[in-house]
Amino acid sequence: MNQTKYYYNEDTCRYEVVVPSKRKRFFRAFFYLIGASVVASASLLAVFNYYPTPKEISLDAERHLLDQKWAYLDIQEKNIKNALSAMQVDDEDLREILELDSLSNDVREAGIGGSEIIDDESSENLIFRDQVVDQYKKIAKLKAQLSVQNLSFDTLSKYAEARDWTWSHIPAIQPVSHKDLDHLSTVYGMRMNPVLHRMMPHKGFDFMADKGTPIYATADGKVILARMTFGGFGNQILIDHGNGYETRYAHLQRANPFAVKEGDVVKRGQLIGYMGSTGRSAGTHLHYEVLKNGKQVNPIGYFQMELNPEAYDKMLELAKKNVSPMD
Ligand SMILES: [Zn+2]
Known part of the structure; x- marks a missing residue:
């Protein structure tokens, strides 16, 4: 607001504008500048107090990131x-x-x-x-x-x-399939020999079925014997299972008794030969032995892998009849 001042000039008999002295004008400008700078400083302070500096912003972001981490x-x-x-x-x-x-x-x-x-x-x-x-x-x-x-x-x-x-490598199944099996003799130990008619130990189980019935390896191993032998077992297979266990399969059929040969490596359940009645035998059957460290053990503990309850029941049922061994 510019207030122009006038004075009465007696010489000219007119009102004329008062022109301020240089000094006055200087002070006026000076106070004006001071006032303006105070206002400006105050405004800046307010702005900086309210808004963070770039450094503050970056520190804050860093802290936020660390919190998240x-x-x-x-x-x-x-x-x-x-x-x-x-x-x-x-x-x-x-x-x-x-x-x-x-x-x-x-x-x-x-x-x-x-x-x-x-x-x-x-x-x-x-x-x-x-x-x-x-x-x-x-x-x-x-x-x-x-x-x-x-x-x-x-x-x-x-x-x-x-x-x-x-x-x-431990004998764990039957050497003859349940569907083929007619009879089973679980007699293990001393009993009357059906061929020699005198008391003799029977050191295996006898599985009775038709001539030519397939015989299976009861554990993984290596065939160490597959030939005709003298002394009662006739055509027999002996498998070494490698951990102190062997299994014997005796009295196999006369013609083409073997499905494996000596030295063959076999798997559990693999076909190895066919049932017959060679050697000292009273009829067609398989004489099966489990040997531990060279000595026969009762095979009853080596049928853990019976595949289903029916098969297991059939084995028990046949075992109950407890027919005499056929050697
Ligand atoms: Zn026997």
């Missing part, structure tokens, strides 16, 4: 813990199946010393040192527990592999 670490730690617990449960189940001792909690917990985890000079300057050390400890513990778990799985898988080999 920290929260993510917590979640990940929980996820790994849960996965580890599930693995430990599986591990214990496997140990039960394989009849192995369970791992003690001391071993599973994998105790870790704290101080050596983060002890270098660089950690001295950390603002949240305690929290960081705590997190380091948790992760180091998880790593140790996971490596214990890995080692355990490794051991279990090697053990299971070895056991599977052993299992497949």
